[in-house]
Amino acid sequence: DADVTQTPRNRITKTGKRIMLECSQTKGHDRMYWYRQDPGLGLRLIYYSFDVKDINKGEISDGYSVSRQAQAKFSLSLESAIPNQTALYFCATSRGGQGFTGELFFGEGSRLTVL
Amino acid sequence: AQSVTQLGSHVSVSEGALVLLRCNYSSSVPPYLFWYVQYPNQGLQLLLKYTSAATLVKGINGFEAEFKKSETSFHLTKPSAHMSDAAEYFCAVRFTGGGNKLTFGTGTQLKVEL
Numbered sequence: 001d002a003d004v005t006q007t008p009r010n011r012i013t014k015t016g017k018r019i020m021l022e023c024s025q026t027k028g029h030d031r032m033y034w035y036r037q038d039p040g041l042g043l044r045l046i047y048y049s050f051d052v053k054d055i056n057k058g059e060i061s062d063g064y065s066v067s068r069q070a071q072a073k074f075s076l077s078l079e080s081a082i083p084n085q086t087a088l089y090f091c092a093t094s095r096g097g098q099g100f101t102g103e104l105f106f107g108e109g110s111r112l113t114v115l
Numbered sequence: 116a117q118s119v120t121q122l123g124s125h126v127s128v129s130e131g132a133l134v135l136l137r138c139n140y141s142s143s144v145p146p147y148l149f150w151y152v153q154y155p156n157q158g159l160q161l162l163l164k165y166t167s168a169a170t171l172v173k174g175i176n177g178f179e180a181e182f183k184k185s186e187t188s189f190h191l192t193k194p195s196a197h198m199s200d201a202a203e204y205f206c207a208v209r210f211t212g213g214g215n216k217l218t219f220g221t222g223t224q225l226k227v228e229l
Contacts, residue, residue: 004158031215040124042205042221043159050215058216090158100215101166102147102207106158 003027006091006107014115019078021110023091030096032074033104034058034066037088046089049074050096081114088112117142119208121220129228134178134193136223138206141187147209148189149217150180154202162204165189176200201227 004025013019023032030051035043045058047066055066063085065077078085088111092104122137140146147166151159163174170182176199180191191204206220 033216035219040221042121043219045216048216092158094215096215102149102164102209102217103161104151104159104217106160108156108158 004091004093004105004107006089006110008110009108010111012113012115013081015080015082017081017114019081019112021076021089021091021112023074023076023107025072025074025091025093025105027093027105028071029093029105030071031094031100032068033092033094034064034074034076035090035092036060037090037109043090046076078112081112083114086112086114117146117208117210117218119206119218119220121206121223123223124221125224125226127226127228128196130198131195134191134196134200134225136191136204136206136225138180138189138191138220139187140189140206140208142208142210144211145182145184146211148180148182149207149209150174150178150189150191151205151207151219152202153205153222159205162191196225196227198227198229201225 007022033048034046049068091107118141120139149164150162152162153159163172165182173179178193203222205222207217
């Protein structure tokens with residue numbers, strides 16, 4: 001089983017719909033991240049959380065919200081999806097504090113298409 | 116401003132040829148540097164990292180990278196490409212003072228031809 005699991009893996013939706021992408025991890029890591037991947041743009045950080053009570057905006061948080069329901073769960077929501085949010089979304093985890101080496105552990109991605 | 120640049124969005128090499136993927140960063144203080152690889156339909160995985168120890172870093176699958184402070188570069192190399200190396204490669208940087216976050220380059224798609 002994957003250490004970082006994302007659901008759904010693929011989703012097609014319509015403009016204006018609310019969408020939630022979920023991420024769960026069994027690595028026991030404190031830190032969780034949501035990235036968005038677009039061709040030619042690499043990965044851009046949407047939100048990150050260093051523990052259950054800590055949520056931080058990344059470089060492209062507008063139009064997104066997150067919830068850290070537990071240490072192991074971090075969900076990303078699009079309240080009203082728009083076509084330019086069509087992308088591949090990745091959840092990632094890492095160790096925290098002095099244990100942070102820069103290594104992120106990624107899920108397999110959630111491909112979202114907004115029509 | 117701190118940034119990371121990957122030159123060449125697509126690189127094509129013949130099997131057995133040298134692989135060279137370029138990464139440059141912009142920062143007055145040497146950061147921590149990483150290369151990640153993304154195989155088709157998969158998430159990213161760490162290939163290698165530089166964290167201020169040896170400047171020549173060896174990673175998995177025969178890849179290595181050399182940190183050159185004077186050139187603000189961290190290019191990825193492999194002496195002999197294999198078909199299984201075809202993937203997208205991302206350079207990532209943890210800038211000093213940037214919190215425990217990584218900034219990713221735009222990626223280089225490596226194609227390996229027979």
